[in-house]
Amino acid sequence: MARHDRWVMLTTLAVLQVLTIVIGIYAMTTDFSLGALTRQPPPAKPTPEGPPPVPVVTSGPVLAQLSAKSGDGPLPTKGTLTRQLTDALGDEALGDRVGAIVLDATTGEQIFASNQDVAITPASTTKVATCAAALAALGPDTRLSTRVVQGQRPGTAILVGGGDPLLAGPAAKPSYPKQASLATLAARTAATLKSQGLKKITLSYDISLYAGASTAPGWKPNYIPDGEVSPVYSLTMDEGRQDPRYSQPRVANPPQYAADAFAKLLTKRGIAVSKSVRPGKAPAGAAELGRVDSAPLYSLVEHTLTYSDDDLAEHLARQVAIKEGRQASFEGGTKAVVAVLKRLGVDGGIALSDGSGLSTRNRISPHALAKLIAMAGSARYPGLHAIASGMPIAGFSGTLGNGRRFTGSDSKGQVGLVRAKTGTLNNVNTLAGMATTKDGRLVTFAFMADRVPVTAEPVLDRLAAIVARS
Structure with missing residues (x-):
């Protein structure tokens, strides 16, 4: 990716961050709630992704990662990063089936990998695949x-x-x-x-x-x-x-x-x-x-990812099926999504039964997810940029801004420095997204575990924080 293209992409994301902050401040200082602005009603009880988001206005770290030089810095030291991630991946809270990968967003080089090609239950990180296919097949300006x-x-x-x-x-x-x-x-x-x-x-x-x-x-x-x-x-x-x-x-x-x-x-x-x-x-x-x-579709994608909207994700999968000339059903939708991703060059480790990730039968590899997110942050795939702008911001928005995430002593310092899609089902915790390292290198990651004894969310936050401060 050329320096100028990365600068344009990251500056655009910075503007989106500013708009998010302005909306949060407006919601907190008037009688018009953030829920009304997003039309994401508070659930009567916790869902697989947890309670609704709580706005946290912390503009400094959010914007710090999106400077003009973001993505241009040196790669993190592999030895140090490997030691830190390997140690965190040994946490018993993750269970005995874990996949992990960190990619350089510019070159696609693997900076760290462990079981990166193992197909793991993705839970709601499935939505990254569904939304990428929808944007690629239909175009970001399509309306329903x-x-x-x-x-x-x-x-x-x-x-x-x-x-x-x-x-x-x-x-x-x-x-x-x-x-x-x-x-x-x-x-x-x-x-x-x-x-x-x-x-x-x-x-x-x-x-x-x-x-x-x-x-x-x-x-x-x-x-x-x-x-x-x-x-x-x-x-x-x-x-x-x-x-x-x-x-x-x-x-x-x-x-x-x-x-x-x-x-x-x-x-x-x-x-x-x-x-x-x-x-x-x-x-x-x-x-x-x-x-x-x-x-427009780009806005629907952002909504789907930020709030982990299961209903909208299922409809997007069916819209892909229609565009691809397949039956607009669960089977037709998932086959169409996989076919579109294959055309994009992501053709390994993906097997789907739905578009939202609620199905326990879905399987996606960490490598496939991290590669899709890298493509979404690339100037070569401008139609996929809504994936990057739609992912929740750590400690700030969507399913990462619910008051539970990035609150530990080993992760709260990276609030605002990580954008990622969460995934939560019984015994399944996943996190896939992007971060800018301390030296300004844009990287993508996927951490996935589907034999979790209780919950592994704090460990996933720690893993992403390690990447962000590497």
């Missing part, structure tokens, strides 16, 4: 559309799901970035219908964009009741949450719930709707009555 089209008979309309799980229902608060809303769709649809002289319609909904089962192989029965994810359908509002402020309960039939809410919104706009709203199929080439679009 929810539409209403004319039915086959006069006086009929069909709500067509486009796979946008962040579609805001009538009870949702304002969000940042702004998402599509059912209320806006109802207003546009009502205006079109009235212009046609229609004030009464029969409404149905189309969920044919997706196929197959709505839950994945390897999902535990408690995932949906506990609010970690909803059944996956192409028509969903508020990620299937009964109340958008809380992660649970999830509704049993997300498409019907959204369609019924849309019917009520149309009624408020002066369009009478038939009492029964049922599934249907939109005619090919049907005239469009209304449409709303999601935020």
